[in-house]
Amino acid sequence: MKQDSPTPAENRRWLLILAVLVFAEVNSSFEVGMMYGALATLMREFGDPVGVGWLITAFLLVGAVSAGLSSRLGDLYGRRRLLILTLAFALAGSLIGAFATSLPWLIAGRAVQGMSAALLPLTIGLVREHLPKARVPVGIGWVAAMASFTAGAGILLGGWLVDHAGWRWIFWFSVGQTALSILAVATLLPPSVRQAAVGRLDLLGGVLFAPGVALLLWAVTRMKGSGPADPVTLGLIATGLLAIGAWVRHEWRHPQPMIDVRRFAERQIGLAMGLMALFGLGTAQLMLVLLLLAQQPAWTGIGLGLTATLAATIKVPASLAGLFGAPWSGHVAARHGARRAALVGSVVICAGWVGVLLHHDAVWLLVAEAFLITLGGSILYAAIPNLIVEVAPTDRTSEINGMSHVVRTVGTAIGTQLATLLLASSTVSDAARGPGTHPSPAAYALTFAFVIACAGAGVLLAIALPRRSSAGAPLPVPSQVASRSQSTGNY
Template identity: 45%
Template sequence: MTKGKMAAIIAALWIAEMTGSFETAMIYAALKALIADFKDPVLVGWLVTTYLLIGAGAAALAGRLGDIYGRRRVLLVLLAVGVAGSLISAFSINYAMLLTGRAMQGLTGAILPLTVGLVRENLPRERVPMGIGLMISGASAGTAGGLVIGGMIVDHYSWHGIFAGSAVFAAVAFVAIWLCLPRSPRVARTAPLDWLGGVLFVPAILALLLAISSGPKWGLFDARTLGTLAGGAALFALWVRQSLRAVDPLFDVRLFRNRQVLVANLTTALVAMSTLQITLVFSVLLQAPRWTMVGLGVTATLAGLVKLPSNIGSLFAGPLSGWLTQRHGGRIGMLIGGLLTSVGWLMAMAMHGSITGIAVILCVISFGATMLFAVGPTILAGAVPPDRTSEAAGMMTVVRQAFLGIGAQLVTLLLATHTVIGPDGGASYPTERAFMLTMGVIVALSLAATALALALPKGAQEDAI
C-alpha cells in the first residue's frame, strides 16, 4: 500500500469519526437557545439523552453487522441516516419533529467501532496502533468543531442551523468513505444471528432512564418508579440469558468474564457518567446569565472557544495513552488519566469564577478524560481474540453511550435541584449550590473509576494489534 493511499484511508476514517463527535457536541452549543424556546431544561436534556441512547443501540449491532456484511457498507448506511436525521431536525417545526431527527442522528454514535475495525482491516500491521490512536483523537477534534462552529451558527443564525451544518459534515464523510476505502469482505455464517439478544438491552436502558428522569416527580417508592426499575432489571436479565444461550450472539456478554474486559467497561461506565459530562456542565455554567451569581454570561461562540484549547491538547492525549498502555499496561494509563480528571473537577469546585480559570481547568479534565477514553480500546485489543476486536469495541461503545445518556440525565436532574428564575419570569438556571452538588458527584465517580484501575494486572502489556 502506498503512503498516499494509506493517508487517504486514515483521513476518510478520521472525518467519519469527527462526524459522530461533532453531532454529539453541537447540541451543547445550542442548549441556552433551546431552553429559551422550549422553556423546559429536562425536555431539552432528552435531546442529549435520546441521541446517546440510540447510539448505544446502534453500536450493539453495528460492530457485529460490520464484521458480517462489511464494515464499509454499514458505515455508509449510518452516515446516510445521519444526514437524513440532521435535515429533519434542521427543518423541524415542533419538538416531536426535532426529537425524531435527533434520534436518527444517534446512529452516528456507532461510528467508532467501525473505524477501529476498518483501521485494522486496511492498514499494515505496524501502522494499526497509530491509526487507532488517531481515531480516538478524531473525537476531540469533532467535539471542538461542534462547540466552536456550532456556537457561531447559533449566535449568528439559530439552533436550526447546527443541524444543517451536521448534515453537510455527514455528507462529506459519506463521500470520503465511498471514494477512499475499498469494499470490506463479508464473513460466512454457520448459525442464525441472535437479533433478539442484540436489541433487548434498548428497552432496558429506556426503563432505567425513565426511572431516573421521572422518579423524583413520582416518588422513590411510587409504584411507577419501582415498576419501571423492576421492568428494566428483568429485561437486562433476559438479555444476558439470551446472549449466553445463543450460538452466534450479536453482543456476547461472555467477554465480560475476562477481567481486563470487565474492568475496562466498568471504568468506561463510571467515566461516561461523570467526567465525560464536562461539555454539558461547563456549557451551562459559561452561558448562564451573570445574575445567577455563578454563570459567566458568555455567548455560545465564546463558550466553544473556551473549550477549544482543551480539545487541541486532547489530540495528543489519545496517542500518549496508547503509547503508555502498549509499553507499561493499561493500569498506568488509567491511573494517570483518572487522577488528572479528579484533580480537574476539584479545581472546578474551587475556582470557577473566570473564563481563564475555566479554560485551564478544562485542559486538565479533558486531557485526563481523553487518556481514559483511549486506553479502553487498547486494553480490549490485547484481551480478546483478533476476530472479536470489532465486537469488543462495539460493546465498549454500547457501555459508554448508554452511561453517557444516564449521566446526562443525572447531571440535568442534579443541576435542576436548585434553580433561580430570571427577572422576566422566563427560563430557570442552576444556582451555585446546584453546580457544587453536580461537581461533587462527578468527583466521587471519577475517583471510583480511578480505583478500578488497580484491578488491572500490574505491568501487563497489551498488544493493540
C-alpha cells in the first residue's frame, strides 16, 4: 500500500528538528576546527609544542569516553536530555579556556570541552528517532555535511580570531554558540523516548578503556626523545595494551555492557569500525598537516609561508565540498545502500592524498587537493553511520554510532601523535632566516606515505563490505534469485 505524502506542516516540523540538531552538533566541529587554526600561535606563545599538542589530544581522549558513555546513556534515559547535558559540559569547558592563565588550565578546559564529542552520535540517534525512515539516510548526510563544513569554517574563524582578536576569543565564541544551542534544544526539540535499563548500569565499562588509551598516547609522545626501544616506553605500551585487553574482556562478558564490543564481530559493523579507525588515523590529520605545511617558511625546502588566516582559507573550498559530498552520500545510501557511498569516498580520499604527496608546492594545488580529500572524507563520513543504521537495532542506534565515534576519536588522537612524531623525525633550522625548528621535506614525505597507507587500507575494507539494498537487507546471490524466479514463475 502506497504511503501518503507528507503534509507541508510535517515537512516544516522535520526541517526544524533537523536544523536544531545540526546547530547543536556543530559545536563540537567548531571547537576542533578553531583550535587547529590557533595551534601555530599557541606554540609560539607557550614555547611547548608537545604541550600544545595535548590541546588536541586531551579533547579527543575525553571525547572517546564521552562518545561511548553518553551515547548509551542517551539510548537509555533520553537522547534529548543527554544532548543538553553534553552541551552544558562544552559550555563549562569553553569558560575554563577563556579564563585560563596557563597551558595546564587551557588543556583542562579543552578536556572538558571534549565531552561534546558525544553530540554527533546523539544527534544521529535523534535523526532516526524523529524523522521518517525514508528520510533518515539523507538526514544523517546533512548532519555529517554540516559537521565537515563547520570544521573547515572553524579553522578559518579560529585563524581570523587569533590574528585580529587573540586566541581567547575562540573560547568566547564557543560560549555564545553553546548557550544558544542549549536554548534551541530545550525549547524546540521534542522529548526523546526513554528505555528501562536492564540490570545494573555498566559505568565501569564506559570509562575503563580511557587509561589504556592514555598510556599508549603517552608512549607515542615519548618515542621522539627516548626512542621506541626505551624500557619505560615499552612498559607504557605493554600496560596500555593490557588495560585495553581487560576492558574488552570485561565488556565481552558483561550481560549488559555499556559499549557492546561483541558487535565488532558482526561483519558490517566491524568493517565500518575499521573504516572509522583508518579515517581517524590518516585522513583526520588533513588540517594538522596542511596548515603546518602552508605556514612553514619557504626557505625550509617545503612550505608556502602563509599567515594563519591565509592558511585557513585553503580549507574553505574544501568545506563547501563537504556540503555536497555528505548529502550526496545520504542519497546514494537511500537508493543503493551505504556500501557504494563508502567505496566511492574511500577511493576519492586515496587519490587526493597521492596528489598531496606528488604535488604540494603551490597554494592552488593544496586548495584542489584539500577539496578532493574533504569531498571523499565527507562521503565516507556520512556513509559510516548509514552503514550502522542499516543493521543496528533502533534502541541501540546512538550506542553503536557512539562506538564508531569512540574508534574515530581514539584513532584521531593516536594519529595526531604519530603524525607529530613523523613530522619531527627530521627537522631543519636556520637562525639567520628566522626562529624555530621545522619539519624537513623528508619528514613530510614520510607523513604523507603513512596517511596514504591508511587510505589504501580503507579502500580494501570498503570493498569487503557486504552488498545490501537501500533497506539494509543483504542482496540475494544469483543462485537465490534464480531459485526464487523458478518458484514464482517470474523471469
